[in-house]
Amino acid sequence: EAGVAQSPRYKIIEKRQSVAFWCNPISGHATLYWYQQILGQGPKLLIQFQNNGVVDDSQLPKDRFSAERLKGVDSTLKIQPAKLEDSAVYLCASSSAGNEQYFGPGTRLTVT
Amino acid sequence: GENVEQHPSTLSVQEGDSAVIKCTYSDSASNYFPWYKQELGKRPQLIIDIRSNVGEKKDQRIAVTLNKTAKHFSLHITETQPEDSAVYFCAASIRNDMRFGAGTRLTVKP
Numbered sequence: 001e002a003g004v005a006q007s008p009r010y011k012i013i014e015k016r017q018s019v020a021f022w023c024n025p026i027s028g029h030a031t032l033y034w035y036q037q038i039l040g041q042g043p044k045l046l047i048q049f050q051n052n053g054v055v056d057d058s059q060l061p062k063d064r065f066s067a068e069r070l071k072g073v074d075s076t077l078k079i080q081p082a083k084l085e086d087s088a089v090y091l092c093a094s095s096s097a098g099n100e101q102y103f104g105p106g107t108r109l110t111v112t
Numbered sequence: 113g114e115n116v117e118q119h120p121s122t123l124s125v126q127e128g129d130s131a132v133i134k135c136t137y138s139d140s141a142s143n144y145f146p147w148y149k150q151e152l153g154k155r156p157q158l159i160i161d162i163r164s165n166v167g168e169k170k171d172q173r174i175a176v177t178l179n180k181t182a183k184h185f186s187l188h189i190t191e192t193q194p195e196d197s198a199v200y201f202c203a204a205s206i207r208n209d210m211r212f213g214a215g216t217r218l219t220v221k222p
C-alpha cells in the first residue's frame with residue numbers, strides 16, 4: 001500500500017511571499033488532515049476534510065491560510081502572505097473508517 | 113476543545129530499563145488514544161493505540177494503559193534499546209479530531 005505523498009519536501013521563501021503544498025492521501029482514505037508542526041512541539045491540526053468537505057478548520061489562520069480538496073482526493077494548502085512564524089513542518093495525514101491516521105513525510109517550510 | 117498534556121518533556125534511561133510517559137486529556141468524550149514515535153527529520157509513526165472501551169493494550173515491549181475516570185493514559189516501554197530513542201507523542205481523538213501532546217524526547221543510553 002502506497003503511503004501519503006507530499007511535495008515539495010523543502011521550501012524556503014521570504015516573508016510576504018506565497019507558498020503552496022500538495023498532498024496525495026492513501027488511496028481510499030476519505031479523511032485528510034493538514035497539521036503544522038513547529039520545532040519542538042506536537043503536530044497542531046490546521047484543517048480536516050471528509051471527502052471534499054471541511055469538517056474542522058477552527059485552528060486555521062484564515063486570513064493567510066487556505067486549503068482545498070476539490071475532488072475529494074488530493075489537497076493543497078496555501079499560505080499567502082507568509083510570516084516568519086509560519087516556519088514549520090507541514091504534515092498531511094489521512095485515515096479511513098477507523099481513527100488511525102497515517103502521516104506523509106512533511107514539507108519543511110523556512111520563511112526568511 | 114480537547115487539551116492534551118504530556119509529561120515528562122525529556123526522559124533519559126539506561127538501555128534495558130523501562131520508560132513511562134504520561135498524558136492527560138480534558139474532554140471526557142475522547143475515545144481514541146494513539147501514541148506516535150517520531151525520529152529526527154521523519155514523519156510520526158503510529159506505534160500503539162487504545163480505545164476508550166479498553167483499559168490496557170500490549171504489543172511486545174510496548175504497552176498503553178487508560179484510566180477514563182482520571183482522564184489519563186500512559187505509554188510503557190520495557191527493556192529499552194538505543195533504537196527506541198526518539199520523540200514520542202500522545203494524542204486524544206473525538207470523531208477523528210485529534211489533538212497531540214507536546215512530546216517527550218526519550219534518550220536510551222547504551
